[in-house]
Amino acid sequence: MQISELARRAGVPVATVKYYLREGLVPAGELTGATRARYGEEHLERLRLVRALLGPGGLSIARARAVLAAVDTPGTSVHGALGAAHRALPGVGSEGPADLEQARAVLRRQGWRVAEDSPALVALAAALEALRAAGAAPTDELLDRYADAAGRIGEQDVAAVPTGSVAEAVRFVVVSTVLLEPVLLALRRLAQEDASRRRFPDGC
Amino acid sequence: MQISELARRAGVPVATVKYYLREGLVPAGELTGATRARYGEEHLERLRLVRALLGPGGLSIARARAVLAAVDTPGTSVHGALGAAHRALPGVGSEGPADLEQARAVLRRQGWRVAEDSPALVALAAALEALRAAGAAPTDELLDRYADAAGRIGEQDVAAVPTGSVAEAVRFVVVSTVLLEPVLLALRRLAQEDASRRRFPDGC
Numbered sequence: 001m002q003i004s005e006l007a008r009r010a011g012v013p014v015a016t017v018k019y020y021l022r023e024g025l026v027p028a029g030e031l032t033g034a035t036r037a038r039y040g041e042e043h044l045e046r047l048r049l050v051r052a053l054l055g056p057g058g059l060s061i062a063r064a065r066a067v068l069a070a071v072d073t074p075g076t077s078v079h080g081a082l083g084a085a086h087r088a089l090p091g092v093g094s095e096g097p098a099d100l101e102q103a104r105a106v107l108r109r110q111g112w113r114v115a116e117d118s119p120a121l122v123a124l125a126a127a128l129e130a131l132r133a134a135g136a137a138p139t140d141e142l143l144d145r146y147a148d149a150a151g152r153i154g155e156q157d158v159a160a161v162p163t164g165s166v167a168e169a170v171r172f173v174v175v176s177t178v179l180l181e182p183v184l185l186a187l188r189r190l191a192q193e194d195a196s197r198r199r200f201p202d203g204c
Numbered sequence: 205m206q207i208s209e210l211a212r213r214a215g216v217p218v219a220t221v222k223y224y225l226r227e228g229l230v231p232a233g234e235l236t237g238a239t240r241a242r243y244g245e246e247h248l249e250r251l252r253l254v255r256a257l258l259g260p261g262g263l264s265i266a267r268a269r270a271v272l273a274a275v276d277t278p279g280t281s282v283h284g285a286l287g288a289a290h291r292a293l294p295g296v297g298s299e300g301p302a303d304l305e306q307a308r309a310v311l312r313r314q315g316w317r318v319a320e321d322s323p324a325l326v327a328l329a330a331a332l333e334a335l336r337a338a339g340a341a342p343t344d345e346l347l348d349r350y351a352d353a354a355g356r357i358g359e360q361d362v363a364a365v366p367t368g369s370v371a372e373a374v375r376f377v378v379v380s381t382v383l384l385e386p387v388l389l390a391l392r393r394l395a396q397e398d399a400s401r402r403r404f405p406d407g408c
Contacts, residue, residue: 048339052338079400079403079404079405082400083397086393106391110395112395113398114394118394120391124390127383127384127386131379131383131387134379136379145356145357146387149356150353150388150392152352153349153392153395154393156349157399159403161400161403172340173396175340176340177396179340180331180342181389181392182331183332183342183347184350184354187354187355188354188358188385188388189358190318191316191351191355191358192290192362193287193316193319193322194316195359195361196283196286197318199362199365200282201281
């Protein structure tokens, strides 16, 4: 297909496609003339992945390029490519030096194995520190219940990852990791509102 | 106690306490001289609530004042005061006009009853719209599983609310609603990492 059709099918202006080509985010098409090139389905898939990384993923061009490099490295496993995407995504909370022990203990009790330098592990430790600083240190029991619920969700998220291609899997993970976060938080607040209404009826 | 002891016990500089007094966030103490006043435990509790609203809660002085007004209104139920706090907290996602129907349908299937104008309902609808726009519209089944997990968490959050006083309950809700959000999101990402490792072993 020509660049105009590629752009149309991806729902992106032609000028944007040209920008991605110049930045090397989308590989060049097959030259069919001095100023014309032909593009295939793999270009369309790549374009959709780039849109997911830069749009919902909120990545800079540089970070998107790092994820694409992992996707393109021959021999990268799906888990490896998903990990590269996960790492590039904006964090889930303030980060910084934190005591990882309580966070690691939750993982041990759940039997979860994650990378030693997983950004989410640091984010969890920082979030626990903020709770302690606010005089609301969570108990292990509360953390385990949160982890149980998060475990069910994470299990289902990963089961839903399509396996057609690494690019498709990465796009799915970027979009669903980031865009389902506000869904989960909104549902928690709605559940709290309903539970509060039941626990504290009017006049109590 | 004198203002110096009040400040020390709350872990706040005296100048900050004076600022809250001037802003009317903490009620005046009982005058014991031309420039001296005596404060009680209720002042300490109030000061801790103000710190929670302005710190972890991230509220402006004006929004904190609105929550305190609800807490102070005679006859306000705990549920009413918690609702005022919830409403004042920063949102859980982008907000704006959105089609509420899919969001309302999730609540109906869960049997949750919330206020028609609950900010979390609008936030949920906006988050669903962002997913649809990214070509990743969630199925009802996925939403129901997320809602099941959120329901368990919300139930437990509300069961943990202390009932000593409305101020104490509101402080707890503000701190735990806001500061447990990054905990939940980090745990979800860690669960995804563990599930991905199991689903996609090296070389797959």
